[in-house]
Amino acid sequence: MYHFYDQYCVEQAAKSRLRVLPPADLPAALDFSSNDYLGLAAHPDVVNAAIDAARQYGAGSTGSRLLSGNYSLIESLERQIAIGKQTEAALIFSSGYQANMTVLASLLSKRVLPAPPIVFFDRLNHSSLYNAMFLSGVEYVLFDRNDMIDLRRQLQQHCVASRPAFIVTETVHGMEADRLPLAEVVDIAASYNCFLYLDEAHATGLYGPQGYGLSTTVDLSPVPHMVMGTFSKAIGGAGAYIACNAVMQQFMLNRTAGFIYSTAPSPMSVAAAAQAWRMIPALAAQREQVFAMADLLRQLLRARGITVMGDGTNIVPVCLGDEAGTLALKKALLDEGMMVSAIRPPTVPTGTSRLRVALNAGHDSDSVSRLAQAIARHVSGPAARG
Numbered sequence: 001m002y003h004f005y006d007q008y009c010v011e012q013a014a015k016s017r018l019r020v021l022p023p024a025d026l027p028a029a030l031d032f033s034s035n036d037y038l039g040l041a042a043h044p045d046v047v048n049a050a051i052d053a054a055r056q057y058g059a060g061s062t063g064s065r066l067l068s069g070n071y072s073l074i075e076s077l078e079r080q081i082a083i084g085k086q087t088e089a090a091l092i093f094s095s096g097y098q099a100n101m102t103v104l105a106s107l108l109s110k111r112v113l114p115a116p117p118i119v120f121f122d123r124l125n126h127s128s129l130y131n132a133m134f135l136s137g138v139e140y141v142l143f144d145r146n147d148m149i150d151l152r153r154q155l156q157q158h159c160v161a162s163r164p165a166f167i168v169t170e171t172v173h174g175m176e177a178d179r180l181p182l183a184e185v186v187d188i189a190a191s192y193n194c195f196l197y198l199d200e201a202h203a204t205g206l207y208g209p210q211g212y213g214l215s216t217t218v219d220l221s222p223v224p225h226m227v228m229g230t231f232s233k234a235i236g237g238a239g240a241y242i243a244c245n246a247v248m249q250q251f252m253l254n255r256t257a258g259f260i261y262s263t264a265p266s267p268m269s270v271a272a273a274a275q276a277w278r279m280i281p282a283l284a285a286q287r288e289q290v291f292a293m294a295d296l297l298r299q300l301l302r303a304r305g306i307t308v309m310g311d312g313t314n315i316v317p318v319c320l321g322d323e324a325g326t327l328a329l330k331k332a333l334l335d336e337g338m339m340v341s342a343i344r345p346p347t348v349p350t351g352t353s354r355l356r357v358a359l360n361a362g363h364d365s366d367s368v369s370r371l372a373q374a375i376a377r378h379v380s381g382p383a384a385r386g
């Protein structure tokens with residue numbers, strides 16, 4: 001049977017979509033591919049917190065939270081998160097992928113709701129959110145990313161009072177590099193009586209007065225809601241949180257399979273996330289630097305006639321369209337010591353393959369200018385037509 005799986009990879013390669021692991025520990029002089037936006041992954045205080053936790057609690061949590069795996073460090077991180085996100089409660093998961101899939105699937109469970117739910121689902125949502133739709137088998141209606149007219153249109157057409165309705169979207173999009181008009185989404189959700197599920201994977205650490213995400217900038221109380229975020233990007237670690245009220249926390253303890261039947265995250269990753277979370281409000285200068293560098297790169301590329309996507313985010317996507325051209329540009333930049341991610345379908349829609357430049361607090365104007373010059377030298381075609 002191996003040949004079926006081999007054939008799949010052969011077909012992917014023919015479309016320039018085959019994924020291969022990059023060489024381990026690639027010593028690129030300049031890394032524009034990392035999600036460690038604030039440089040916390042290797043920060044000594046974060047690393048030491050992980051080491052101390054391993055000494056005190058051990059390397060693993062020894063069981064699921066409901067059995068042997070509950071410990072004070074994890075409960076204290078949940079309290080810190082609830083305070084930062086201004087919610088009653090929070091619950092921690094081992095990864096953002098796991099949290100999205102399993103939490104959403106449990107929310108949408110036909111055993112829990114009085115009628116089959118309907119989900120209004122951002123077309124460009126992350127794979128983990130899509131997989132929650134597949135897992136729960138619910139009906140979902142796509143709306144165009146950040147298109148509030150389309151969202152209203154779909155709600156008008158498909159929302160019926162007898163069916164519980166949900167809106168699922170990301171506050172900051174990691175591939176489109178745009179921000180959700182959150183206040184408007186809350187208004188819309190309120191007028192159609194929808195439950196709002198927000199993914200703040202790319203917002204956590206970078207937005208809001210204290211850096212705790214876009215959800216802290218808007219009053220979400222008019223609608224039932226849950227906010228998910230990861231520790232794997234600006235927090236520099238691993239794991240995820242759901243910020244919610246006490247009812248929803250209790251519900252997850254009782255129904256969310258990926259929480260109930262999964263070993264609790266390791267004390268090392270929880271301690272690292274807790275230390276990073278404490279540091280986030282004081283990192284305003286790093287946030288300014290990240291956004292200033294992203295603005296500079298956008299300016300430099302646009303000045304050279306290169307189209308870049310998004311605005312007001314630290315991600316700068318350069319859309320080339322085709323897979324082969326995007327891979328070739330990634331390779332050319334790597335040959336010059338610059339690591340940038342090539343993003344291809346199915347991660348993004350066909351015809352929108354792109355270079356995804358992720359700026360972080362360690363970048364300066366020299367490194368950004370070097371990258372802009374290199375991209376401009378290699379790019380021709382749609383992205384260069386301005």
Ligand SMILES: Cc1ncc(COP(=O)(O)O)c(C=O)c1O
Binds near residue numbers: 095128199202232240
């Ligand atoms: C929008 C979004 N949600 C969820 C995830 C998954 O998070 P994690 O890496 O913690 O599993 C990611 C990570 O790529 C993401 O970009």
